Amino acid sequence: MTENDKLTEEKIFESATAVFIKKGMDGTRMKDIAEHAGINKALLHYYFRTKERLFNAVFEKIAGVMFRKFAPVFDAETSFEDKIRFFFREHITFLQQNPGFPGFFINEINRNPERITKFLSNIDIKSLWSMLCEQHCEELRKYNITEETLPQIMVSIASMSVFPFAARSVLEGLFGKMGIDFTQFIEKRKTFAADFVLKALKE
Amino acid sequence: MTENDKLTEEKIFESATAVFIKKGMDGTRMKDIAEHAGINKALLHYYFRTKERLFNAVFEKIAGVMFRKFAPVFDAETSFEDKIRFFFREHITFLQQNPGFPGFFINEINRNPERITKFLSNIDIKSLWSMLCEQHCEELRKYNITEETLPQIMVSIASMSVFPFAARSVLEGLFGKMGIDFTQFIEKRKTFAADFVLKALKE
DNA sequence: TATATATTTGACTCTTTGGTTAAACTATAT
DNA sequence: ATATAGTTTAACCAAAGAGTCAAATATATA
Structure with a gap:
């Protein structure tokens, strides 16, 4: 060899x-x-x-790699705002390098939902969550984020990053007719998404 | 019979x-x-x-039904703001009744991207798009929406509505550990998403 | 070098799968 | 009633699929 x-x-x-x-x-x-x-x-x-x-x-x-990419959101020692900017920059870059992951992942969890149950059982979500809440306690109050809206916000953030890759071929089909380049669209999205979310939160 | x-x-x-x-x-x-x-x-x-x-x-x-649900966004005679509120309310309600559509759709377009090309060829996206731009010309300027950000915004809106259903089992897995009910989460999302997007846009 | 162990292969099995067909059944019109 | 066209079925077929196995080859080791 x-x-x-x-x-x-x-x-x-x-x-x-x-x-x-x-x-x-x-x-x-x-x-x-x-x-x-x-x-x-x-x-x-x-x-x-x-x-x-x-x-x-x-x-x-793949599931491990994907979820590990969310980790810095929970354990980094940066501000809430920085975390959001950091997340979109890093996560979208990661998906640029692995554009097939979201489609694959969504497909397989839909075909076999038990798989994700088993996978998530290895992770202590609850403590990660409370860690996040405590770490940004004042900021959350400043932004007027409640226990009810925080999950909505988190899901929105994940959506904005992941969805364009999962629906890639639809977007490429639509964009093609309008002279928009998908690759460029994604590149811009790193900052657009962060700005968009932060503006929605800002008091 | x-x-x-x-x-x-x-x-x-x-x-x-x-x-x-x-x-x-x-x-x-x-x-x-x-x-x-x-x-x-x-x-x-x-x-x-x-x-x-x-x-x-x-x-x-299924593809026809899904895309027809987007139509009112283009042809209704309401304000930009009303359209966004209307869209989230109607579209999420539609997905509540057909929760399997997003996963199915995303899966199949990823396995066979040509399918969507063929499907979109029946729709005149370009004129729908320019219709939207002209109809809300002043509002778009008011909100400071450019030719570059409009697609980003539209994709964000679609993401926020569709993604939670595509990733349903993941969310249910996570929510389960945190005492959040998926059904309730979705119900709240109809207004949350609209408020979120409008706040992000508002000058 | 000789022996034991790990790796690789071609040929095979058994089951499942999409698809066919000829015959049987049903309804209807004359 | 009976001929006709449309509907439904059981039995069948060929291809493809996952998985097996004994023989062959390479590799390490004494």
Whole structure:
């Protein structure tokens, strides 16, 4: 094995990731993954036993990476405003590099909602949430954010970042007719979304 | 045939809609649709030839209904502000009644992006767009909305309405741990989202 | 080098799947 | 009633799918 050869298992995992993202669990053929990796189909089973195990490995990796991207919002020592700007900048950049993640993720959680229950059970949401509330106690009062509106705001923020990628082909279809470039639209969105949210909050 | 019996073709179409929404094109078995409709599998082919034709019929129906819901935003004779309030109220109510549509739609356009190109070719977006711009010419200037920010705003509005349904199971998972009820969250969202957007726009 | 161990393959199995077909059934018009 | 057209079914088919396995190859180790 030469230095730059990837291990077979890695090669399989990466090919599986690519194909699963493109075709989804149900639309993916083990043969496709094997061909993508340039190996024999039986090797997939040698390393991962079944299609479902291979898929679970891929899904958990992606879900983990996606959720870890939300972490800085909770633990950074910056102001509420800075966190919002930071989030949109970093999260949209991340999605630019992984544009298929939102569509893949939304698809699979809809087909199999139990998956997310299991995944979330590893995370202590409640303490993250109260950490956020305590850390920005005064700011939240200043912005007039209540226990009821905070979830609405958080969901709005996530929506604005994730949705354009999930609905990418629709937007590209619409934009195409109006002379708007999707890539440019996304680049602008990093600051637009932050400004938009902050203006909506500002007293 | 008694009065309240549905025509077989309708029954098939409705069953196909239900199953396709739940399982997606790739995850759906013709057998499942037949069983759901309580008929023989061969009847599906008698009425719709192939799985793909049946799916296309369902997809086009759903896509049509979804996009028609956006129409009042373009042709109503109300103010910009009223349109935003009207949209969130009506659109979220529509999604409450069809909570599976966003997930289904996002999934299928990601698996097969050409589908949306074909679908959008029937709609004259450009003239709808310029209609909107002309109709609210002064308001747009008042709110300081430019040619560049208008698409950002429209996408933000769509995001805020659609995304919570697409990511429903994630939100339910998170909310469950925090004592938040998804149904109630959605009900509140009709006014929250409108207020949020309008505040973000207001000079 | 010889032996044990890990990796890779082609050929195979068994099940599921979309789709077909010929026959049976139903309703209706003459 | 009976011929005709439309509807429904059971039985069938070929292709594709996930998964298996024994043999072959490479790799490490003594």
